[in-house]
Amino acid sequence: MAALELRQVGKWYGGFEAVKSVDLAIADREFMVFVGPSGCGKTTLLRMIAGLEDITSGDFLIDGARANAVPPDKRGLAMVFQSYALYPHMTVAQNMGFALKMAGRPRAEIEAKVREAARILRLEAELGRKPRMLSGGQRQRVAIGRAIVRNPKGFLFDEPLSNLDAALRVQMRTELVKLHRSLDATMIYVTHDQIEAMTMADRIVVLNQGEVAQVGTPLDLYHRPANLFVAGFIGSPKMNFFPARVAGVANGSLSLALDGGATVALAAQGAPPAAGAALTLGVRPEHFVLAAEGPLAGSVDVVEHLGAETILYVKESRGAIIVVRTDDLAHVRPGEAVHLVPRLDRVSLFDAEGRAIADSSAT
Amino acid sequence: MQHDKAPLSGAIAAWIVACLMFFPILWMTVTAFKTEGEAVAIPPIILFRPVLQSFAAATAQSGYLLFAANSVIVSFASTALAILIAFPAAYAMAFQPGKRTKDLLVWMLSTKMLPPVGVLVPVYLIFRDAGLLDTRAGLVIVDTLMNLPIVVWMLFSFFRDIPRDILEAARMDGVGPRGQMTHLLLPLASPGIASAALLAIILSWNESFWSINLTAAHAGTLAAYIARYSAPEGLFWAKLSAASVLAVAPILLFGSLAQRRLVRGLTVGAVK
Ligand SMILES: Nc1ncnc2c1ncn2[C@@H]1O[C@H](COP(=O)(O)OP(=O)(O)OP(=O)(O)O)[C@@H](O)[C@H]1O
Ligand SMILES: [Mg+2]
Numbered sequence: 126m127a128a129l130e131l132r133q134v135g136k137w138y139g140g141f142e143a144v145k146s147v148d149l150a151i152a153d154r155e156f157m158v159f160v161g162p163s164g165c166g167k168t169t170l171l172r173m174i175a176g177l178e179d180i181t182s183g184d185f186l187i188d189g190a191r192a193n194a195v196p197p198d199k200r201g202l203a204m205v206f207q208s209y210a211l212y213p214h215m216t217v218a219q220n221m222g223f224a225l226k227m228a229g230r231p232r233a234e235i236e237a238k239v240r241e242a243a244r245i246l247r248l249e250a251e252l253g254r255k256p257r258m259l260s261g262g263q264r265q266r267v268a269i270g271r272a273i274v275r276n277p278k279g280f281l282f283d284e285p286l287s288n289l290d291a292a293l294r295v296q297m298r299t300e301l302v303k304l305h306r307s308l309d310a311t312m313i314y315v316t317h318d319q320i321e322a323m324t325m326a327d328r329i330v331v332l333n334q335g336e337v338a339q340v341g342t343p344l345d346l347y348h349r350p351a352n353l354f355v356a357g358f359i360g361s362p363k364m365n366f367f368p369a370r371v372a373g374v375a376n377g378s379l380s381l382a383l384d385g386g387a388t389v390a391l392a393a394q395g396a397p398p399a400a401g402a403a404l405t406l407g408v409r410p411e412h413f414v415l416a417a418e419g420p421l422a423g424s425v426d427v428v429e430h431l432g433a434e435t436i437l438y439v440k441e442s443r444g445a446i447i448v449v450r451t452d453d454l455a456h457v458r459p460g461e462a463v464h465l466v467p468r469l470d471r472v473s474l475f476d477a478e479g480r481a482i483a484d485s486s487a488t
Numbered sequence: 489m490q491h492d493k494a495p496l497s498g499a500i501a502a503w504i505v506a507c508l509m510f511f512p513i514l515w516m517t518v519t520a521f522k523t524e525g526e527a528v529a530i531p532p533i534i535l536f537r538p539v540l541q542s543f544a545a546a547t548a549q550s551g552y553l554l555f556a557a558n559s560v561i562v563s564f565a566s567t568a569l570a571i572l573i574a575f576p577a578a579y580a581m582a583f584q585p586g587k588r589t590k591d592l593l594v595w596m597l598s599t600k601m602l603p604p605v606g607v608l609v610p611v612y613l614i615f616r617d618a619g620l621l622d623t624r625a626g627l628v629i630v631d632t633l634m635n636l637p638i639v640v641w642m643l644f645s646f647f648r649d650i651p652r653d654i655l656e657a658a659r660m661d662g663v664g665p666r667g668q669m670t671h672l673l674l675p676l677a678s679p680g681i682a683s684a685a686l687l688a689i690i691l692s693w694n695e696s697f698w699s700i701n702l703t704a705a706h707a708g709t710l711a712a713y714i715a716r717y718s719a720p721e722g723l724f725w726a727k728l729s730a731a732s733v734l735a736v737a738p739i740l741l742f743g744s745l746a747q748r749r750l751v752r753g754l755t756v757g758a759v760k
Contacts, residue, residue, distance in 0.1 A: 177656050198662030210653035214675045224661035227671075275661070 127187060127201060127278030127311040128153045129174065134183035136169050136335075143169045145335040146183065151313065156305050159315045160322040161332035162358070167315045168283055170332070174313065175204045175281050187278075198224075203272035204281040207288065209264045211256040211271075217243075218252040221270045235274075242270040245304070262293045269304070279311035286321065298325060319359050323347070331355050353479035356407050362436060362448040364473070367406040367421075371398050381406060385441060387420035391469050398482065407473035410436070410450035415457075419464035423447060425457055439463060513736070520729035527725040542730035551705075552734060555713035559738075561624055562699075562709055563692035566631035567685050570639045573632070574684075578643035579669055583655055593644065596637040604634075604697050615702055622704045630702065631692040638691070639684050646680030647673060686746050693739045710735035 129151040136144040144166045151157045159167045172178035174185065176197035185193050192200060211220050219226075221242055222235040243249045246266040256264055265285060272280055282301075286294045302325055305312050316322055322329050323343045331338040331346065331354070338358075339351040350356035356364045372382040379393035381404065389406070398404060413421075421439075426446065429436040437449040437457060447465060457463070474482040519527050521538035546552060581589050611630070612621075620626030650673065658668050674681070696711035703712055714728070714735050 175660065177659065197660050202660075204657070204660050206653045206657060208651060208653045210651065210657040212654060212657075212672060223658075223663075223671075227661060227663050227667055271657070271661075 128189070129279065129311065129313075130184075130186040130189075131170075131174075132184040132186070134170075134173065134185060135181050136166070136173060136178065137181045143335050144173070147337055149330060149337065149340065151311060154309055154311055156302070156312045156314065156325060156327045158322040158326035158329045159313065159332060160317065160319055160329055160358075161338075163317055165332040166335040167317070167332055169335075171204075171281050171283055171313060171315050175202055176200050177204075201278040202281055203275050203277035203279070204283070205268045205272050205285045207284040209256070209268040209288075211264060211267055213256055216253050216255055217248060217259070217267050217270075220256065220267055221274050224271070224275050238274045238276075239270075242273040245273065245307070246270050261289050262297065265289065265297065269301075273308070277310065279313065280308075282312065282314040284316055285314075287316075287318075294321075301325065320361065323359070329359075331358060333358075349481070350407075350473060351481050353405060353407070353475050356473055356475070356481075360409060362410050362450065364407045364409050365447050367408070369404050369406045371400050371402045371404060373400055374398075383420065385421070385443060389420050389467065389469060391472070391474070398476065403477045404482070405475040405479070406467075407475060408467045409471065410448045412468045412471040413447075413449045413451075414466045414468060415449070415451070416464050416466050419466040421447065421465040421467070423463065423465070425459050425461045425463055428457055428459055437463075439465065516729045517733055519725055520733045522726050524724055524726045527729070542726040543734070545727050546731040546734060552713065552731070555708055555710050556734075556738070558624060558627075558703075558707055559693055559709040559711075559735075562627045562631060562707075563689045565624075566628045566635065566692050567688040569628065569632045570635045570688050571643075571681065571685055574636060574639040574643050575669065575673075575681075576665075577640050578647050579665065579673060581640070581644050582647035582650075583652065593641065596640060600637055608701060611698075612702065621702060622706045622708075624707045627699055627703060627707055627709070630698045631695055634695065634698070635688040635691055639688050642684040642687070643677070643680065646677045646684075649680075650676050682746075686743070690739060690743060 129149075131147050131149040134144060134147045134149075135142065147170065159170060161167055169178060173180050176192075176195060180193050184191055187195075187200060187202075212223060215223065218239050221239045225235045225238060239252070240249070243252055246269060248263065248266055248270060251259060251263055251267075256267065259267065265288075268285070285301075286297050289297060298321060301312075301314075314321075314325060326343055328340060328342055329346055330340050333354045339346055339355045341349070343359075346355055346359045350359065350364075353366070357366070368384045369381040370384075372380045372388060374380070374393060374397045377393055379391045379397055381389050381391065383389065383406070421441065423439040423441040425437055426440040427438040429438075433452075435451055435457070437451065439447045439449055441447060449465065476482055520542055521540070522533070522536055523539055523541065526533050526536050581593065615621045615626050618626075620629070654672060654676075655668050658672055663671065693709075694711070695709075696715065699707075699709040699712045700715050703709070708716065714731050
């Protein structure tokens with residue numbers, strides 16, 4: 126059991142506010158991913174949860190009990206560091222058993238737990254080796270094994286896969302998800318890679334400059350971004366943004382004048398914005414239809430054939446690039462003129478402050 | 489060819505400088521094997537029959553073994569004490585630095601800039617009143633304090649090269665400061681600790697100001713031995729040289745045996 130809760134948690138480094146009043150509830154056994162660009166405060170937040178960093182303001186609760194002042198080893202949480210932080214002078218077995226040894230547990234128990242962890246992580250053959258004799262992926266697994274033997278209520282991962290090559294990263298990703306399922310523990314996983322976040326998380330916390338930009342399931346964030354930041358951060362290739370102005374609101378229809386001169390009409394739901402208001406229209410690359418006629422026109426700049434799908438970079442008349450993803454367009458050639466029709470039932474709309482306008486996007 | 493020439497001339501220059509620096513020691517060693525007559529001859533005699541009579545005289549007359557024992561005891565004891573004190577200090581400074589840690593480090597080193605003679609009188613008076621004059625314990629205390637800033641600095645910089653993550657992982661594993669020091673820092677920084685200890689032993693062995701001023705026949709080290717040896721007897725070059733060779737030989741031998749380790753320790757962290 127480890128439900129974690131942060132209430133108005135803030136962190137100041139001298140005069141710099143690294144984490145700004147974060148409210149967050151992490152359910153027991155949830156796989157929560159913190160994602161955000163470099164320097165947004167992910168590590169700082171994780172370290173405050175671990176107890177390695179003091180919490181400047183606010184409360185941190187473990188299973189409902191305030192834990193701000195509980196020392197790191199008493200929180201029942203184990204951390205896996207980006208650098209692995211293995212003890213270089215100890216063997217794999219000693220690394221994994223160190224916490225138990227320091228806690229004065231009997232040798233037989235330590236051995237049994239280390240062997241069990243090694244079995245789960247397929248490290249049995251490496252138990253007698255020193256960390257420098259291991260590959261990156263094996264070191265990573267030792268670091269995880271060191272966490273497992275403590276039988277913690279929760280695991281904290283700080284970018285654990287960022288030192289691995291791409292193939293291994295994909296493999297470890299699925300292994301971690303499996304591990305989460307078999308261990309029944311709460312996991313918090315920090316990454317700046319939104320694909321890792323999307324593929325692994327039960328829920329994602331998107332952080333931006335020390336603030337929570339949005340919390341939600343991967344598909345929530347993808348389909349209903351709360352603001353421009355999340356809309357731009359989640360999804361690859363990125364969502365296309367078009368500055369626009371409200372041309373008119375009439376019987377449930379919102380007519381938008383795009384900067385390029387074209388006009389599109391959307392079904393206005395909720396409270397419609399005032400005429401003349403500046404907005405941003407967001408369209409995901411896969412939500413375009415190529416047609417003979419359409420509000421957006423341009424010439425194909427680059428075509429990327431990925432096999433299952435094709436990415437088009439379409440250059441608008443004024444130079445802006447629109448990214449389009451489509452299943453099969455092997456016939457489109459660079460230089461060709463195309464017209465794009467956004468699927469208006471799937472677009473997102475953001476106000477001048479970058480907040481999503483309620484109900485403008487697909488459900 | 490052009491490329492080969494520059495390093496060659498550099499090597500020659502380096503050898504010349506090295507020979508110049510080594511020459512006094514060489515000359516001293518050569519003189520130690522001469523008779524007194526040969527030692528003072530001008531022009532100097534290059535070819536002679538080496539004799540050991542100066543060594544015999546130097547060791548027989550003045551209790552060389554006692555002084556040598558004092559040197560060993562004082563330098564090793566003061567070094568052990570300095571490491572013992574500096575280890576936790578450097579740990580705290582490297583891993584739990586406060587606002588003033590940097591200032592403290594600089595201030596500690598700045599005490600080394602004070603000329604020792606400036607505090608000779610107060611230290612002498614304190615030692616006299618505490619009954620520490622001409623005791624090994626007194627000299628151990630002085631040498632410990634003398635070396636402490638350097639040892640703290642060295643350990644501090646070795647500890648700084650140990651990734652913080654490792655100690656934080658240990659904290660998550662429930663290992664307190666004492667456990668971190670004994671189970672992690674001690675093994676991980678052992679080359680650095682060995683270098684610091686070596687340097688402290690050498691500095692303490694070579695220290696002459698305090699041992700000459702604070703000790704006499706009982707607790708004097710080899711530095712005091714040479715100083716005292718030359719004074720009452722007038723200048724007997726051969727015997728003085730023999731005494732000096734006996735004083736520097738042990739530490740030179742010790743240093744060269746440990747040199748490899750020392751150099752490795754001093755360059756740890758220079759490249760990552
Ligand atoms: N010890 C510190 N002292 C001062 N500022 C710090 C300290 N640690 C972090 N910061 C600052 O706090 C902010 C958040 O840092 P943090 O390490 O949490 O970012 P991050 O999201 O983990 O980034 P990355 O993806 O690069 O690891 C950064 O601007 C950083 O410069
Ligand atoms: Mg980070």
